[in-house]
Each structure stands twice: as C-alpha cells, then as structure tokens.
Amino acid sequence: MTQKSIPINLAPGEVSLGELRDIYTRHAPFNLKHGAWANIDVSCKAVADIVAKGDAAYGINTGFGLLAQTRIADDQLALLQRNLVLSHCTGVGKLISSPIVRLIIALKIVSLSHGYSGVRPEVVQLLIDLYHHDIMPCIPSKGSVGASGDLAPLAHLAAALIGVGEVHYKGQLMETEKALSECGLTAVELGPKEGLALLNGTQTSTALALAGLFEAENVFAAALVTGALSVDAMKGSTVPFDARIHRLRGQPGQKIVAQKYLHFLQGSDILESHVDCGKVQDPYSLRCQPQVMGACLDIINNAAKTLQIEANAVTDNPLVFADTLEALSGGNFHAEPVAFAADTLALAIAEIGSISERRISLLVDPHMNGGLPAFLVENSGLNSGFMIAQVTAAALVSENKTLAHPASVDSIPTSANQEDHVSMATFAARRLCDMTENTDYVVAVELLSAVQAVEFHQPHVTSPALQNVVDQTRQRVPRYTEDRFFAPDITAARALISEAYFYTLVADILPSGAS
Numbered sequence: 001m002t003q004k005s006i007p008i009n010l011a012p013g014e015v016s017l018g019e020l021r022d023i024y025t026r027h028a029p030f031n032l033k034h035g036a037w038a039n040i041d042v043s044c045k046a047v048a049d050i051v052a053k054g055d056a057a058y059g060i061n062t063g064f065g066l067l068a069q070t071r072i073a074d075d076q077l078a079l080l081q082r083n084l085v086l087s088h089c090t091g092v093g094k095l096i097s098s099p100i101v102r103l104i105i106a107l108k109i110v111s112l113s114h115g116y117s118g119v120r121p122e123v124v125q126l127l128i129d130l131y132h133h134d135i136m137p138c139i140p141s142k143g144s145v146g147a148s149g150d151l152a153p154l155a156h157l158a159a160a161l162i163g164v165g166e167v168h169y170k171g172q173l174m175e176t177e178k179a180l181s182e183c184g185l186t187a188v189e190l191g192p193k194e195g196l197a198l199l200n201g202t203q204t205s206t207a208l209a210l211a212g213l214f215e216a217e218n219v220f221a222a223a224l225v226t227g228a229l230s231v232d233a234m235k236g237s238t239v240p241f242d243a244r245i246h247r248l249r250g251q252p253g254q255k256i257v258a259q260k261y262l263h264f265l266q267g268s269d270i271l272e273s274h275v276d277c278g279k280v281q282d283p284y285s286l287r288c289q290p291q292v293m294g295a296c297l298d299i300i301n302n303a304a305k306t307l308q309i310e311a312n313a314v315t316d317n318p319l320v321f322a323d324t325l326e327a328l329s330g331g332n333f334h335a336e337p338v339a340f341a342a343d344t345l346a347l348a349i350a351e352i353g354s355i356s357e358r359r360i361s362l363l364v365d366p367h368m369n370g371g372l373p374a375f376l377v378e379n380s381g382l383n384s385g386f387m388i389a390q391v392t393a394a395a396l397v398s399e400n401k402t403l404a405h406p407a408s409v410d411s412i413p414t415s416a417n418q419e420d421h422v423s424m425a426t427f428a429a430r431r432l433c434d435m436t437e438n439t440d441y442v443v444a445v446e447l448l449s450a451v452q453a454v455e456f457h458q459p460h461v462t463s464p465a466l467q468n469v470v471d472q473t474r475q476r477v478p479r480y481t482e483d484r485f486f487a488p489d490i491t492a493a494r495a496l497i498s499e500a501y502f503y504t505l506v507a508d509i510l511p512s513g514a515s
Contacts, residue, residue, distance in 0.1 A: 007031045012113045013312045017512040021214050023106050026097050039115025046322035047118035047193050057327040058318050059196035059490045060290035066502040081195030085475045088155035088199055091140030097478030098136045103207035105131045111314050117318040119198040122280045126161050133183045136168040149333035150204035157196035163187030200316035202335040205425035209307055209342045212432025216349050222502035223352045226447045227289050228264035230359045232462045233453035235274045235370050238265055240287040254294030256509050268463040285358035292355050304342040304511035310338055335425030339408035340426035350404040353439035356446045357393045364390050376452045383483045386449050393445045395439040403431050452480055
C-alpha cells in the first residue's frame with residue numbers, strides 16, 4: 001500500500017470507478033464515510049429486535065435455500081452462521097489475485113455499510129482491517145454460478161473473519177489466525193444474519209468484472225495509440241478521421257475516437273512526406289478504426305455504468321428494513337447485470353485484438369506495406385523478422401474468439417431446484433483478464449511492428465506525440481536489426497500496456513479516468 005496516499009472517502013452509493021481503480025491498481029487506503037457507521041448500527045439493532053420478536057425470518061432464524069422452512073433455536077443462531085460459512089467454503093481452482101481480492105473486500109464493505117444487511121460494526125471493521133493490513137484471504141476462483149450471489153468465493157472471504165483457512169500476508173501463505181494475531185486483530189463470532197450477509201451478494205463477480213474493465217481500458221488505450229502509429233508507419237491517410245464523416249453517423253464513441261487519432265497524428269513529418277501520393281483508400285483495419293474502436297469505447301462505457309451501479313449496490317438477502325422491522329427476501333444477489341456487462345466487454349476485448357492483428361499483418365506483408373521490408377527486417381530471408389510474432393498474435397486472437405462466447409446465455413439449476421436460474425456472471429467476468437492478457441500481447445506485437453516500421457522512414461519522423469511512444473518503447477526494446485530471441489521483447493512491450501502508460505494518454509475519454 002502507498003503509505004503517503006490521501007485516503008479515499010468511501011461513501012456507500014457514491015463510490016466512483018476512479019476510486020475502485022485506485023483500490024485495484026495501487027491498494028489505495030480509504031476511510032468509510034462517517035455516516036455509514038450509524039446506518040450499520042441501526043440495521044444491526046433491527047436484526048436483534050427481529051430475533052427478540054420470535055417471528056421466522058429467512059437466514060436469521062431459519063435454514064437456507066431449500067431448508068428455509070426449518071426453524072433454528074435462538075441458542076443455535078451463532079452456530080448456524082458459522083456452519084453456513086464452513087459448508088459453503090467449496091471453491092476450487094487457482095486463487096484469485098490479491099488486487100481483485102482487495103476489490104472484493106472493498107465492495108463487500110460498501111454493500112454492508114448501506115445499513116440493510118444487519119451486521120455489527122465490528123464485522124465491517126475487521127474487513128477494513130484486513131484490507132489495510134494487506135491480509136488477503138485465499139479465495140479460489142471457481143465454484144460460483146453467480147446466484148444466489150457468489151456463495152463459495154464469498155464464504156472463503158467470510159472464513160477469514162472467523163479465523164479459518166489461509167491468507168496471503170507478508171508475501172507468503174499463512175494460517176489466518178496467525179496473520180490476525182501478528183496484526184493485533186481478533187476473529188469474530190458471527191451473530192444472526194451475519195454469515196448470510198457476507199456470503200450473499202455479487203461482490204466477487206463484480207470485482208472480477210471491474211478488473212476486466214480496468215484492463216480493457218489499458219489495452220483499448222494502447223490499441224488506439226498504436227493504431228495511430230500504424231497509420232503513420234503505413235503512410236495512411238487522415239481523411240477517414242475527419243470529424244464531418246463521424247458527425248453524420250452520430251455514434252458517440254466513434255466521434256470521440258476519431259478526434260484522438262487526429263490528435264496523435266498531428267505534426268507528423270511522415271504524413272507530410274506523402275500528402276500528394278494519390279492513394280485513395282486504406283485497408284479497413286486502418287481506415288475503419290474510428291468505427292471499430294468507437295463501438296468498443298461505447299461498450300466499455302455502457303459496461304462501466306452497469307458495474308459502477310453494481311459496485312454501489314446492496315445485493316445480499318434478505319434485506320433488513322429497520323423502520324418496519326422487516327427482513328424482505330428478494331433476488332438482488334442474482335448477477336445477471338454483471339454477466340451481461342462482462343459478456344459485452346468480452347466482445348470489445350476480442351475486437352480490439354482482432355483489428356490490431358490485421359494491422360500487424362499489413363505491416364509485415366511486402367505486398368501491402370507500401371515498400372517496407374518483408375517482415376520488417378533487413379536481409380529478410382536470412383532473417384525472419386516479425387514473421388512468427390504475427391503468428392503469435394493470430395493464435396491469441398483466435399483463442400479470444402472462443403472465450404468471447406457469452407456466458408450469460410447458460411444456466412444450470414442448483415440447491416435442489418430452489419435456485420433454478422443462475423447468471424454465470426462469475427465465469428463471464430473471470431475470463432476477461434485472460435482475454436485482456438491475450439490482447440495485451442497482440443497489441444504489444446503491433447507496437448513493436450509499428451515502431452520498427454516508422455523508423456524505416458527516417459529521416460522523416462512521426463508526430464511529436466507518437467515519437468514519445470517510440471522513445472518509450474525503445475527504452476525497453478532495442479531496434480530489431482537481425483534475428484534474436486524475440487519473446488522478451490514482446491513481454492517488455494506488453495509491460496507498457498499493463499503498467500497503464502497508454503491509459504494515461506487517453507484517460508480523459510475512459511470511464512475510470514473521466515470519473
């Protein structure tokens with residue numbers, strides 16, 4: 001965690017995408033909005049009053065799912081909640097990364113702090129302490145169908161609060177109780193409703209989708225800037241970016257993106273060198289970038305709106321209304337909005353990579369690249385240059401086509417048909433970071449190709465804005481003069497994307513930057 005960072009004021013219902021990005025990328029410290037504690041107190045007292053009344057209330061003094069009709073005695077309510085957590089810790093597979101676990105914790109705090117979940121302040125405080133002490137519960141990535149909430153992964157989070165299981169702390173796996181003890185913290189005994197409030201909810205699928213969104217922003221930005229560089233490298237035309245063309249169509253993302261291409265190409269000496277070449281039209285992967293990338297930006301913005309709403313939502317069940325002492329059972333835990341947002345993001349991520357790979361193909365093809373050397377290397381034949389780097393990009397694009405298949409159209413009944421329609425949001429969101437990683441590498445290959453190609457035009461140089469990109473790339477990867485071990489070059493170029501270098505160049509048009 002960055003110790004000198006000014007803490008975020010985490011206000012339930014008002015958390016911005018920029019704040020969530022800071023939690024994900026740099027473990028930003030936060031304070032919970034003061035008024036939230038009063039809401040938590042009121043909700044907690046309401047649960048105690050409901051228990052005292054003696055009426056049956058789902059999940060407070062009854063069993064769960066198909067066992068909702070089974071009444072539980074008051075002296076067993078704490079055991080009921082503990083058993084719920086332990087029985088639901090059934091996750092499997094690779095552990096969710098710490099940055100995403102941070103998001104899960106923060107989102108759960110936000111949800112509970114609205115004051116409709118009935119948990120005690122000490123439960124919320126322990127979640128806050130886990131975050132700030134960097135005690136990250138080990139949460140397996142598989143085992144949730146996205147309704148009734150992300151039960152299995154959130155159970156593994158809840159297990160840490162009662163001192164069960166393992167956590168990541170100080171760079172190693174550690175028994176939860178040992179990590180808590182080293183930080184002077186104590187596990188809690190769950191009270192009525194608290195285990196269910198922790199387990200119910202869409203926080204895991206939403207956190208995974210937010211991570212996918214933030215990584216999609218990174219690679220979108222990189223593909224936009226690199227696409228502009230490819231236009232210059234191919235001696236393409238700026239006419240397709242003329243605002244008059246895009247005004248007539250009216251698509252908002254298309255208009256915004258077209259302006260950015262013109263911005264990055266402004267002042268290019270290469271552009272000026274072929275102004276009278278007589279070339280009429282460029283291939284689609286150059287000419288139609290505003291249409292494709294603009295549509296991707298619209299999808300990213302629409303998904304971001306859904307995910308910001310979900311990040312600020314109350315999604316457990318039942319919901320406690322203190323004013324009437326009612327615990328109302330509903331279905332806010334059903335993550336269909338998250339599933340749809342993730343599925344559309346997957347389409348955008350796949351298309352960003354697809355059109356990028358087509359530009360790579362143009363750059364390496366001597367029949368299409370306007371006189372550049374075959375495969376962008378001198379003495380081609382003796383040297384293979386960027387030949388197989390393009391094959392790698394093609395393989396990754398093809399893989400993303402399969403991963404882009406919508407997950408939300410699937411459903412499978414669970415809990416003896418009590419929970420008979422589910423969202424599959426957790427998988428829909430989980431595959432996004434795999435897809436953005438694939439697309440990162442595709443765009444990294446295009447970046448290396450475009451930088452290499454631009455340098456063949458010397459003494460003519462690209463625009464000042466794009467020359468900064470060339471210089472940043474060359475600080476990490478030297479010019480390709482003859483065949484060499486290529487994989488480290490791609491990894492180094494990809495780091496510029498994942499470290500958000502390109503994001504900073506176009507953050508003003510991206511949802512987490514504009515917020």
